Amino acid sequence: MNTMVDQKQPHVVFIPLPAQSHIKCMLKLAKLLHHKGIHITFINTRSNHKKLVASGGTDHDFNNIPGFQFKTVSDCTSSGAEDDGVEPMTPTLAEVCMHLGKTFFDSLLDLLSGLETPVTCIICDGFMTYTNTIPAAEKLKIPIILFWTMAACGFMGFYQAKVLTDKGLLPLKDESYATNGYLEMEIDWIPGMEGCRLNDLPEDILATKQDDPTYKFLLKLAQAAHNVSYMIIHTFEELEARLLTDIKSIFPNVYTVGPLQLLLNQIEEKENKKTNFNCYSLWKEEPECVKWLESKEPSSVVYVNFGSLAVMSLEDLIEFGWGLVNSNHEFLWIIRTDLVKEQPVVLPLELEEEMGKKGFLAKWCSQEEVLNHPSVGGFLTHGGWGSIIESLSAGLPMICWPSIGDQHTNCRQMCKQWEVGMEIGKSVKRDEVEKLVKLLMDGSEGKRVKEKAMQWKKMAEMATSSNGSSSLDIDKLANQIIKFL
Known part of the structure; x- marks a missing residue:
């Protein structure tokens, strides 16, 4: 006890x-x-x-x-x-x-x-x-x-439910506003988020009805911050x-x-010991991931993880798979058993064989250990804040495929404000995945975002x-x- x-x-x-x-x-x-x-x-x-x-x-x-x-x-x-x-x-x-x-x-x-x-x-x-x-x-x-x-931008993204409602801009007049260009409207009142569009905010706040349950939930959330x-x-x-x-x-x-982990690292370095327990995962982490990385060249591996909640179609998964294979870069890919929406993860045999030549697949891993491994040179992520701040702490550039919550806002800031990443379009195409992976790992744009990521790592260490x-x-x-x- x-x-x-x-x-x-x-x-x-x-x-x-x-x-x-x-x-x-x-x-x-x-x-x-x-x-x-x-x-x-x-x-x-x-x-x-x-x-x-x-x-x-x-x-x-x-x-x-x-x-x-x-x-x-x-x-x-x-x-x-x-x-x-x-x-x-x-x-x-x-x-x-x-x-x-x-x-x-x-x-x-x-x-x-x-x-x-x-x-x-x-x-x-x-x-x-x-x-x-x-x-x-x-x-x-x-x-x-x-x-x-989450990030300050993520919080502010959700907080806009209240602000946009107070300004009479929400809820949307009708569903046509989702496709008529209205969501491209820039929000010009948030310092540090210049150029942010309605489209870059969490999609759940962009309701078309006053009594939409999620919209009402987010309004209460914003008000709770004032309480x-x-x-x-x-x-x-x-x-x-x-x-x-x-x-x-x-x-x-x-x-x-x-970043909280860097603060914990400071304690461990001073005391030369681990801080009590060191487990934060709801799933068993597979140490084989790090063992596989040990045999790889520095900065040669793309790490791929879409977090703990994001789901995709099997078609999207296959497009990501072929894009990674065709990039000709080695990759470590975390594929949760529930990553594919409402069906098991079953890859075409040809893709599975090709992925086996260049990739290592696992169900879960110690993400911070992987991100800080010398063999990892880039991160393909869903844009969850935990993943982004861990990547910034490791000085790694990112490719982002946002889907829910604050991920769109995080992705926008990551690409435009912090200049450490690139975004994949909502509709996943293997050619785009291949192109962006090559840019990140080999191209001049990749070199630029890598340098920027290292600058943010130093700033995080300073903080x-x-x-x-x-x-x-x-x-x-x-x-x-x-x-x-």
Whole structure:
């Protein structure tokens, strides 16, 4: 069992959205604050906690960290099945989120009242406010901080649901506005996102009806940001300085804490040891990926990973496959079992044979280890923020194929503002994939974005150095938590 939390020690409860990238990001911040003497209670759904333990160790590893404990809540209506010795079906993220929307308020109140010591504050994923975490915190008189596990541009993209509605530009007049050129309209009021179009914002905000459920959800999300006094964003000052200045003019207390892994690296280098547990994955990582990379030439391999949630058609997968094969570059490709929408991943025999000559396929890997491997020279990504900030930290340029959420906004900033990547069109064509891979790995454009990526890597390292902007903000955040006592 965990050692008891000292009554005089600050105690923070973390509430992540139950998705891979959000859990990973929040666990890293929890570890950083734990290192500063703050006790942590981290809340996962039952199935996600089981996955985390199964992929990274044993229950003993997770239950014997002094001052750091994990608690769970149910994630589906049949959650009692495992207590009867029956292996329950793993619910989808949508099913889990629907269930939490109905049950999490009561579950949280029960969980918090059962903790051994008082909670100093709650750090809640900005996307979990729909579960009434703010009213729960107010009911218990516990301060709450929202953590946006994304870039400032990603947060601002979602925030535009409110801004565009206030300006009378949303919802769209009718569905024809999606194809008549209206979405090409530039948004000229966000410093640091100049030239951004409506099309570059999360597509879920571009609703045609006032009562669209997702649109209403995002409006509430934007309003929730105004209902709390403190906000954390997983970015660094140097990357999004002008945009952060604008955000700080709207919200009173904003902490930038990225890249989190580089901050953890600083601790490990100083203490010459790993920081307690080092598992953030809901899936078993395959070490064979790194072993395969060991035999490759420096900067010769394209790493391909479309994240934990993105899906594509089998046709798109095949086009990506032939494009990679025809580029004549070696590649490491992570293909999740559920990557193809509603059907198994079955490749044509000829493509499978050709891919076997140049590529290595796996279901999951230690992404940061792969990105920092000397053999990797470029990254074909979906544009999720976790992947982009990890690639920037490694000094790697990218090719981006965005699909959902903040990925379009991230991709736009990556290509236009930070100049570290290129975008693939929505309709995947093997010739375009081949062309962009060759440009990235061999061309003059590839050389330019590689140089830019290395510059951002140095800036990220500067931000996470002992007196860097992110290091100072972590200290400010820890001090603010202590003031809540």
